Amino acid sequence: MEILDAFLSVLAALAIAVVAFYTVRKGVSELLHRVAPKNPAAATAIAFIIKVLAAVCVLVTVISVISYLWPAASVSLLGLLTAAGFAGIIIGLAAQSSLSHVFAGLVVAFSQPIRVGDVVYYQNEYGVVESIGLMHTVIKLRNGVRVVVPNSDLIARDIVNLSLKDPLTAATVDVGISYESDLKKAIEAMLEACHEVDHIVSKPPPEVIVTGFGESSINLRLYAWLKKPWYKRIVESLLYQKVFEKFKLYGVEIPYPRRVVLLPQQKAEVPVEITETLGLSNPGQDPKT
Numbered sequence: 001m002e003i004l005d006a007f008l009s010v011l012a013a014l015a016i017a018v019v020a021f022y023t024v025r026k027g028v029s030e031l032l033h034r035v036a037p038k039n040p041a042a043a044t045a046i047a048f049i050i051k052v053l054a055a056v057c058v059l060v061t062v063i064s065v066i067s068y069l070w071p072a073a074s075v076s077l078l079g080l081l082t083a084a085g086f087a088g089i090i091i092g093l094a095a096q097s098s099l100s101h102v103f104a105g106l107v108v109a110f111s112q113p114i115r116v117g118d119v120v121y122y123q124n125e126y127g128v129v130e131s132i133g134l135m136h137t138v139i140k141l142r143n144g145v146r147v148v149v150p151n152s153d154l155i156a157r158d159i160v161n162l163s164l165k166d167p168l169t170a171a172t173v174d175v176g177i178s179y180e181s182d183l184k185k186a187i188e189a190m191l192e193a194c195h196e197v198d199h200i201v202s203k204p205p206p207e208v209i210v211t212g213f214g215e216s217s218i219n220l221r222l223y224a225w226l227k228k229p230w231y232k233r234i235v236e237s238l239l240y241q242k243v244f245e246k247f248k249l250y251g252v253e254i255p256y257p258r259r260v261v262l263l264p265q266q267k268a269e270v271p272v273e274i275t276e277t278l279g280l281s282n283p284g285q286d287p288k289t
Contacts, residue, residue: 104150105132108154113154114137115129116131117129117163119163120139120160120163121160121162126229126232127140127142135151169226171225172224173222173236174220174221175243176217176218176219176220181218181253186252190243190246197238199228200235209223216255216256
């Protein structure tokens, strides 16, 4: 009976611990959703610390259960931990890749090159950081696909963070106009297009620069600033459409590639003066006749 009572007590304690764990986890998730937009750094730190504390709580729970069910085992617990330490070294040597992900996770969590809620450019795609764990980080792309990135890759690869210091980012539109078009009208048309697209801020204002002279076009680039980098691709698409419409309205031409083709010259006819000098009344007559 004593063993059964002890077993039931342990089950009850575990049930309470599981319910408490999921309740706290849900509360923390709601807290992170509220904190992340205002303070991404705090949200990242909280999420990481919670995961570390959860791992520690699981370890302490296991040790407590062993000590409660088998009191004699608690006497040799120190020796068990020492043996576990040696075993950990052996396992660590065999799992260097996993450990590198864990240490990289610590670096990412505390140095915070990326944070929960940041918009990043990863492998030619825009995405938002959803979570940062001990082993990996989850990035949600614009198409809804979630990419699980090992933390060591976050440190080894170049990742563009569009939200790190300043949330403002520029949508860019590159276009060429013909040399016959009015350059001032083209610039005016591109700036007007910015006023008809959402998410573009007025400060700093949009600007157009000349980037160079091509074979058949004057190359222009438009910069329009956004507060939300997540909409960068959408805004750029809308800007291309509006610029195309404005160019038609202002009579600005987007040229086709042009090529100058030089044909070989035709064989020149014999001048009249030369035929007269040779004594030829008819240019086709033989001089000996």
